[in-house]
Amino acid sequence: MEVYAQIGDKLRRMAVSRLIIGKEEMHQCVVEIRGGVVERYYSFTAEQPFTEWLGGVMTLGHDAGGNLVVIGFEDSNVMYW
Secondary structure, eight states, X not given: OGGGOOOTTOEEEEEEEEEEETTEEEEEEEEEEETTEEEEEEEXXXXXXXXXXXXXXXXXXXXXXXXXXXXXXXXXXOEEO
């Protein structure tokens, strides 16, 4: 997914309103991505430093190599696949 493509080993931390992973749905989550692969995700209740607030709904799934990756993102006006 081009929107979340990473350069090198730089960590990108993004906050979303909803996170969907299979049948699980979480609210107010931070997703940490390095090199296009999700390293971890977690719920939060307070502002996180060095975090991009995207809002919207992010969907995670596995790529052909078994890595957890972003497979979709939708905000109120634009859908990215």
